[in-house]
Structures are given as C-alpha cells and as structure tokens.
Amino acid sequence: MSEQTIPSLSGYEEPTLEAAFITLSEEVRTTAAETAADPEAFRLHWLGRKQGRLKLISEAWLKSAPPEAKKALGIRFNELKALVEYQLSPERLVKVPVSEPGLVSEYATQGGTIAASLQNKKHPHPLDITLPGTLRAPGIPHPLLKTMHEIVSVFHHLGYSTNLGPQVESDFYNFEALNFPENHPARDTQDTLVIANQQSRPSRDRLLMRTHTSPVQIRTMIAQAPPIRIVIPGKVHRNDAADATHSPIFHQIEGLCVDTNITFSDLKGTLDHAMKALFGSDVKTRFFPSFFPFTEPSADVQISCIFCGGKGCRKCKHSGWIELLGCGMVDPAVxxxxxxERRKINPADNTYNPEKITGFAFGMGVERIAMMLHGVSDIGHFYSGDMRFLEQFA
Structure with a gap:
C-alpha cells in the first residue's frame, strides 16, 4: 500500500472532514467483513507500523494540515483508530467516544454494529440518544439499607422529605446548638470520637464524628424557615465497645416537624401511625417520661411486643413491651x-420565635429495628460481610 491510495482532502472545513472520516469508517467495516476469517490481515492493513493505512493517513493528512485544523483532524483520527481497534476486540462491546458534535460515534453489541453520526442524518443507522440506557442491577440491598428505606418511606407518605448532612461535624452543630452543656456526659471522650489536633480551634468549631443525625436538624432550621417536615437517615459514630447489641458505627433515622400549633398529640399520632405501618396494625404504642437535652418534654416510646403480641416472652423480658425510640417537643433553647445563627445574616430575624413556633423531634436506631424485623440476635452480623448471612435476605 502506498500514500497514493490515500484520498486527498479538498479542505479542512467541518463538513469536508465529517464526510471524509465517515467514508473511512465505512471502509473499516468493509475491510473487517472481507477479512473476518483473517484478523491478522485486517490488523496489518490498518495498524501496520510501516505501511498501515492509519500511518499513511496520519502522514498524508495530519502532518500537512495547517495548525488551526490539527485539533479537529486529531480528534477524528483518534475515533477512527478506536473503531479499528474495536473491530479487533474479542468482546465487541466498546463505545467510541464522541468529543464534539458531528463526529462519528460507534456502538457495538455482540449481535452486530450500530454506527451513527450525530449530525449526518443520512447515515443508515442513526443512534437515538434520548432512549434510556441499560440499567445494571447491583444486587440485593443490604438489610440495614432495606430497613432504612422502609422507615423513610413511611414518613415520605406522611409528607416528610429527606435531608442529609456530613458525618464529620463541628461541636456547635453536634452539641452546643442542641442544648448540650459544656460538661454534658455525651461530650465525654468515652462516648464521642473526636478528630485529632483540634485544641487550637475555638470550642464550637472543633471537629468530631457525629454522635447522632440531629445536627442536620439545626442545619435545616438555619437554612430554611418553617414549616419543616424532614427525616434524616444516616451513619453515626460513638466510642462504644462492640457487643451483641452495640457497635461503634451504627445508623439512625431522626425526624423533625416544625410549624405553628404543633403539639405533643401530633407527635403521638405520627409515631403511632409509623409503628403500625412498620410492625402491623395490631401494634400498640405507649409513651414514658424521659430526658433529652434538646427536647422538653421528652419521652421514650415503647411498642407492644411483636413476638408475643404483648403477652410476655423472653425477648420483651416478659413485660409485653419493647422500648424502641426517643422523642419530644423541641426545646426553646434549640x-x-x-x-x-440566623441573625448573623439578618439581625431582625425572629422566624423561630418559640412563642409562635413549636415542633417535635424523634430518633430511632435502624439496627435495632432491623434486628427485630428479621430476628437477628447479634448486631455484628450486619457488618461481618458473611455472605451466608446476607444471602438470607435475597
């Protein structure tokens, strides 16, 4: 093969280059069909180091092109080379990238090749890029994620939206804004995992691994005026020793509802509905006084034992009730x-005046609910990666 077999370019305008490379791409496919029984002959014809057609095209077109045309030529040349390499690939499932509108794009499947020019409408096989792509199922969701999605779905049906936040938080969002005094036990290093070398920072700016998803409640209220109805799923960290029911890493789902005339009755009705949606319509709920720094009044929520129907068994310690989550009305200090914080932007802001605005919050552990729903006795199974355990949820 000699350089005389390479067609000459009549110019370097976009239509001229487009037509020239579409002709060459057709030539690649024709040659591939003719040499289907001898791939090595096809490779030498196009990729030979001395007389390969791509080398001759490069010498004839690229080297003599004016500087302003080299980029467009180079892009099309690389696409042509990729098309040649595709014809030699065993899997024949390669997409030749399109770098600019109007360039030749090749898609191949095991049953054949579909070629499309994004601008040349006369091409016999146009590619409709508006069609949805092929979805690949990643497998089954992890039982913790599945449980989390089920809980969040219950609140979505009640009109709540989902908000997320960072796992590395500042002391202000994790503790201070939530009415935790400086010496509150939750700040103790036995409970909280702090980031190293934070001593030089002001107390409120020191970083730590969030111990609950409550910081997202503060971030949301600072950024958004009422009404607010959100659920906050996420991973949290505490310096807990691992045992059958505890883990230093676990998941929480918290909720926040803020508006005018929100009462404790609204909180009870919301959680009663959610528990029935999760565990069945026969489940009963009851509330006991409790304490949380960021809610007042606060309560622990118990549900009738789903294993014995409230009659009493070993799993509910023969009480007929299982403690499941905490809740309360948002403390005015929050x-x-x-x-x-809002007044740092607008000094006259009084959006969250506790005399006009009320709200409630609640939080529950995902692992605890997943263990109840699936009869799991050790929280460590969720993190072991044991396929024999996970395959039970397929």
Missing amino acids: FAAVIA
Whole structure:
C-alpha cells in the first residue's frame, strides 16, 4: 500500500472532514467483513507500523494540515483508530467516544454494529440518544439499607422529605446548638470520637464524628424557615465497645416537624401511625417520661411486643413491651440557638420565635429495628460481610 491510495482532502472545513472520516469508517467495516476469517490481515492493513493505512493517513493528512485544523483532524483520527481497534476486540462491546458534535460515534453489541453520526442524518443507522440506557442491577440491598428505606418511606407518605448532612461535624452543630452543656456526659471522650489536633480551634468549631443525625436538624432550621417536615437517615459514630447489641458505627433515622400549633398529640399520632405501618396494625404504642437535652418534654416510646403480641416472652423480658425510640417537643433553647445563627445574616430575624413556633423531634436506631424485623440476635452480623448471612435476605 502506498500514500497514493490515500484520498486527498479538498479542505479542512467541518463538513469536508465529517464526510471524509465517515467514508473511512465505512471502509473499516468493509475491510473487517472481507477479512473476518483473517484478523491478522485486517490488523496489518490498518495498524501496520510501516505501511498501515492509519500511518499513511496520519502522514498524508495530519502532518500537512495547517495548525488551526490539527485539533479537529486529531480528534477524528483518534475515533477512527478506536473503531479499528474495536473491530479487533474479542468482546465487541466498546463505545467510541464522541468529543464534539458531528463526529462519528460507534456502538457495538455482540449481535452486530450500530454506527451513527450525530449530525449526518443520512447515515443508515442513526443512534437515538434520548432512549434510556441499560440499567445494571447491583444486587440485593443490604438489610440495614432495606430497613432504612422502609422507615423513610413511611414518613415520605406522611409528607416528610429527606435531608442529609456530613458525618464529620463541628461541636456547635453536634452539641452546643442542641442544648448540650459544656460538661454534658455525651461530650465525654468515652462516648464521642473526636478528630485529632483540634485544641487550637475555638470550642464550637472543633471537629468530631457525629454522635447522632440531629445536627442536620439545626442545619435545616438555619437554612430554611418553617414549616419543616424532614427525616434524616444516616451513619453515626460513638466510642462504644462492640457487643451483641452495640457497635461503634451504627445508623439512625431522626425526624423533625416544625410549624405553628404543633403539639405533643401530633407527635403521638405520627409515631403511632409509623409503628403500625412498620410492625402491623395490631401494634400498640405507649409513651414514658424521659430526658433529652434538646427536647422538653421528652419521652421514650415503647411498642407492644411483636413476638408475643404483648403477652410476655423472653425477648420483651416478659413485660409485653419493647422500648424502641426517643422523642419530644423541641426545646426553646434549640430555637434560640437557631435564631442566633440566623441573625448573623439578618439581625431582625425572629422566624423561630418559640412563642409562635413549636415542633417535635424523634430518633430511632435502624439496627435495632432491623434486628427485630428479621430476628437477628447479634448486631455484628450486619457488618461481618458473611455472605451466608446476607444471602438470607435475597
């Protein structure tokens, strides 16, 4: 093969280059069909080091092209080379990238090749890029993720939206704004995993691994005026020793509802509905006084034992009830912290005036609910990666 077999370019305009390379791409496919029984002959014809057609095209077109045309030529040349290499690939499932509108794009499947020019409408096999792509199922969801999605779905049906936040938080969002005093036990290093070398920072700016998803409640209220109805799923970290029911890494789902005239009755009705949606319509709920720094009044929520129907068994310690989550009305001190932050932007802001605005919050552990729903006795199974355990949920 000699350079005389390479067609000459009549110019370097876009239509001229497009037509020339479409002709060459057709030539590649024709040659591939003719040499289907001898791939080595096809390879030498196009990729030979001395007289390969691509080398001759490069010498005839690229080297003599003016500087302003070299980029467009180079892009099309690389696409042509990729098309040649595709014809030699065993899997024949390669997409030749399109770098600019109007360039030749090749898609191949095991049953044949579909070629398309994004601008040349006369091409016999146009590619419709508006069609949805092929979805690849990643497998089954992890039982913790599946449980989390089920819980979140219950609240989505009640009109709640999902908000997320960072796992590395500042002391302000994780503790201070949530009405945790400086010496509160939850700040103790036995409970909280702090980031190293934070001593030089102001107390409120020191970083730690969040111990709950409550910081997202503060971030949301600072950024958004009422009404607010959100659920906050996510991973949290505490310096807990691992045992059958505890893990230093676990998942929480918290909820926040803030508006005018929100009462404790709204909180009870919301959680009663959610528990029935999760565990069945026969489940009963009851509330016991409790304490959380960021809610007042606060309560622990128990549900009737789903294993014995409230009659009493070993799993509910023969009480007929299982403690499941905590909740309460948002403490006015939390609203005060939010107002202080919002006033840094607007000094007259009084959006979260506790005399006009009320709200409730709740939080539950995903692992605890997943263990109940699936009869799992050790929280460590969720993190072991044991396929024999995970395959049970397929």
